[in-house]
Amino acid sequence: MPEIQIRHAIRDAMREEMTRDDRVFLMGEEVGHYKGAYKCSEGLLEEFGERRVIDTPIAETGFAGVGIGAAMAGLRPIIEFMTFNFSAVAFDQILNNAAKIHHMTNGQHSVPMVFRGPNAGAHMLGSTHSQAFEPFYAHIPGLIVVAVATPYDAKGLLKTAIRDPNPVIFLESELMYGVKGEVPEEEYLIPLGVADTKRSGDDVTVITWGQGVPVALKAAELAAEQGIECDVIDLRTLRPLDMESVLESVRRTNRAIVLFHGWPYGGVGCEIIAQIQEQAFDHLDAPVLRVCYEDVPMPYAENLENLVLPTPERGLAAIREVSYAR
Amino acid sequence: MTNDKDSPPADPGNYDAYFTSRENDLRWYREMLRIRRFEEMAARSYTRGKISGFLHLYIGQEAIAVATKEILQPQDRVVSTYRTHGFAIALGSSPGACMAEMYGKATGLVAGVGGSMHFFDRDNQLWGGYAIIGNHVPVATGHAFASKYLGDNGVTFCFLGDGALAIGPTHEGWTLAGIWQLPIVFVVENNRYSMGTPLERSIPVNDVTLKAPGYNMAGDRFRVTSVAETAERLAAAAKLAREESRPVLVELLTYRFRGHSMSDPAKYRDREEVAESRSWDPLERTYNALMKRHGMTEEALEELDDEVVAEMEAAVEFAENSPVPEPSARFKNILVES
Numbered sequence: 001m002p003e004i005q006i007r008h009a010i011r012d013a014m015r016e017e018m019t020r021d022d023r024v025f026l027m028g029e030e031v032g033h034y035k036g037a038y039k040c041s042e043g044l045l046e047e048f049g050e051r052r053v054i055d056t057p058i059a060e061t062g063f064a065g066v067g068i069g070a071a072m073a074g075l076r077p078i079i080e081f082m083t084f085n086f087s088a089v090a091f092d093q094i095l096n097n098a099a100k101i102h103h104m105t106n107g108q109h110s111v112p113m114v115f116r117g118p119n120a121g122a123h124m125l126g127s128t129h130s131q132a133f134e135p136f137y138a139h140i141p142g143l144i145v146v147a148v149a150t151p152y153d154a155k156g157l158l159k160t161a162i163r164d165p166n167p168v169i170f171l172e173s174e175l176m177y178g179v180k181g182e183v184p185e186e187e188y189l190i191p192l193g194v195a196d197t198k199r200s201g202d203d204v205t206v207i208t209w210g211q212g213v214p215v216a217l218k219a220a221e222l223a224a225e226q227g228i229e230c231d232v233i234d235l236r237t238l239r240p241l242d243m244e245s246v247l248e249s250v251r252r253t254n255r256a257i258v259l260f261h262g263w264p265y266g267g268v269g270c271e272i273i274a275q276i277q278e279q280a281f282d283h284l285d286a287p288v289l290r291v292c293y294e295d296v297p298m299p300y301a302e303n304l305e306n307l308v309l310p311t312p313e314r315g316l317a318a319i320r321e322v323s324y325a326r
Numbered sequence: 327m328t329n330d331k332d333s334p335p336a337d338p339g340n341y342d343a344y345f346t347s348r349e350n351d352l353r354w355y356r357e358m359l360r361i362r363r364f365e366e367m368a369a370r371s372y373t374r375g376k377i378s379g380f381l382h383l384y385i386g387q388e389a390i391a392v393a394t395k396e397i398l399q400p401q402d403r404v405v406s407t408y409r410t411h412g413f414a415i416a417l418g419s420s421p422g423a424c425m426a427e428m429y430g431k432a433t434g435l436v437a438g439v440g441g442s443m444h445f446f447d448r449d450n451q452l453w454g455g456y457a458i459i460g461n462h463v464p465v466a467t468g469h470a471f472a473s474k475y476l477g478d479n480g481v482t483f484c485f486l487g488d489g490a491l492a493i494g495p496t497h498e499g500w501t502l503a504g505i506w507q508l509p510i511v512f513v514v515e516n517n518r519y520s521m522g523t524p525l526e527r528s529i530p531v532n533d534v535t536l537k538a539p540g541y542n543m544a545g546d547r548f549r550v551t552s553v554a555e556t557a558e559r560l561a562a563a564a565k566l567a568r569e570e571s572r573p574v575l576v577e578l579l580t581y582r583f584r585g586h587s588m589s590d591p592a593k594y595r596d597r598e599e600v601a602e603s604r605s606w607d608p609l610e611r612t613y614n615a616l617m618k619r620h621g622m623t624e625e626a627l628e629e630l631d632d633e634v635v636a637e638m639e640a641a642v643e644f645a646e647n648s649p650v651p652e653p654s655a656r657f658k659n660i661l662v663e664s
Binding site for chain 1: 403435436437439440444446447448453454455456458461463464465466467468469470471472473475476494495498499501502505658659660661662664
């Protein structure tokens with residue numbers, strides 16, 4: 001199997017779906033002539049032309065809304081946010097239109113579209129460019145939220161997201177566009193709402209997603225060196241949650257941590273922990289811990305940012321703590 | 327298209343300029359009256375506690391919806407605001423389903439999940455029903471984008487109030503429509519107040535069409551005094567949008583005779599202003615034209631009124647007798663099941 005970068009997996013998914021279905025188009029800032037701020041759409045303008053690869057001015061509310069209106073009218077838009085930080089400007093469109101229209105119209109309309117782009121802290125971008133949006137979007141009934149961490153998952157899940165009849169928030173990572181991995185040459189799809197066990201073990205369950213996945217895997221590696229074997233579950237979809245996979249693992253390990261790139265207060269981590277205690281309370285031998293950002297705005301200075309971010313070492317400490325390891 | 331500032335007739339009592347055949351005037355009168363009587367019934371039901379939430383009446387602005395219906399082609403779309411009952415009635419929605427929607431009944435236009443502010447009737451070309459000011463402008467622009475993309479020859483009519491002129495999404499939608507030259511007609515229904523705030527305190531210029539060149543849109547502006555003129559000038563705008571893929575900004579000077587919503591006694595405007603506006607009321611003027619120009623009798627018009635009232639009373643009765651949604655209905659249509 002060839003090894004490709006996540007950015008190319010994303011591009012290939014879009015290219016295949018655009019080839020398959022004329023209704024699919026890509027719209028966003030710098031997606032065409034500039035080939036994407038992170039080069040996720042390289043070659044698409046040349047291949048599909050300006051009708052289907054559409055550069056926009058800086059107007060997130062405008063082009064998010066245009067995507068919604070086009071989806072209602074029968075098209076299959078892919079709306080790229082240069083980063084999800086800028087989706088805050090379009091939040092009303094996503095909250096009040098994309099997520100609500102199918103419901104509010106009693107099913108007269110649907111909004112089959114994808115909003116995609118990088119999410120969460122990258123390196124030294126300061127507080128406004130380091131936001132993690134999954135708690136905002138996963139909070140909203142009517143949306144599907146996906147977060148990807150490997151080229152294989154990125155391609156298979158993006159293709160499914162483009163075909164899905166619902167609005168899908170598709171979270172990528174600025175830090176991980178260059179991450180390489182094997183991707184089959186033949187076509188494949190990955191279903192939404194299904195987690196993937198990235199590493200198996202019977203001692204501690206580590207639940208993670210997106211940018212947290214490589215950190216969790218490294219933490220599990222460090223734990224294994226100390227004789228603690230972790231089940232690392234990459235949720236891949238944050239709404240709906242694949243709680244079956246999580247609960248199956250927790251009932252086996254009796255211990256869990258949630259490791260992610262995001263804030264602790266009122267986040268997706270809280271939701272997972274709430275559901276674990278609701279549904280597997282008797283199986284727990286330790287409190288479920290969170291390893292994530294500290295509850296502060298992301299600072300720019302490198303030393304401060306490093307203190308705020310989840311690290312394999314902090315992951316290891318939490319794994320040891322729930323294992324009561326000395 | 328030229329910017330016609332203050333259109334004729336200058337005299338509200340002149341019934342020659344834009345009143346045409348008896349047949350047309352009578353049909354339009356009836357349609358305007360259907361909206362007005364529907365709104366009056368809705369207000370009554372609201373006062374009696376049968377309708378909750380917010381209720382924004384279209385009384386005074388009926389001619390706009392009726393004119394729109396007049397020029398609409400089957401592939402066109404109408405996107406409107408929370409003040410949308412008039413469009414629903416004019417476009418052909420069942421008054422019973424509209425009333426039942428406000429009653430929160432299962433037989434409502436959207437099965438009772440939307441209420442007064444969220445009317446959608448796709449089969450009758452009503453594409454909303456949006457209650458967050460201005461946020462339908464980019465969405466409507468997206469409908470027009472799809473029409474151009476698919477080449478379906480459709481025009482999107484996006485109605486907004488003067489209260490939507492300051493907010494960002496309006497600017498962004500207009501910008502994209504202008505850059506991409508989309509087949510869309512933005513119609514500002516300028517009823518002079520955004521809730522209780524008069525125009526001069528909410529937009530920097532008096533003439534909204536001054537904005538049109540800045541978005542590379544054609545513009546037109548006129549006072550709504552008859553269905554005929556409104557239809558004629560909206561049709562000219564739609565022709566530009568349809569045949570030349572040119573976005574158009576039309577400002578309609580109109581007036582709502584009631585408050586912003588049922589909870590608004592409209593104390594911010596004086597009697598003279600309301601009286602002056604009433605002299606231009608297209609419904610009232612058409613009534614007068616039917617008598618003075620077309621020689622109809624008061625009795626004949628009263629009979630027509632009785633028919634319309636009976637239709638709207640039946641709508642109320644339908645709403646009152648309809649069942650509430652099943653408890654399980656709250657789980658419907660959250661996601662499309664694939």
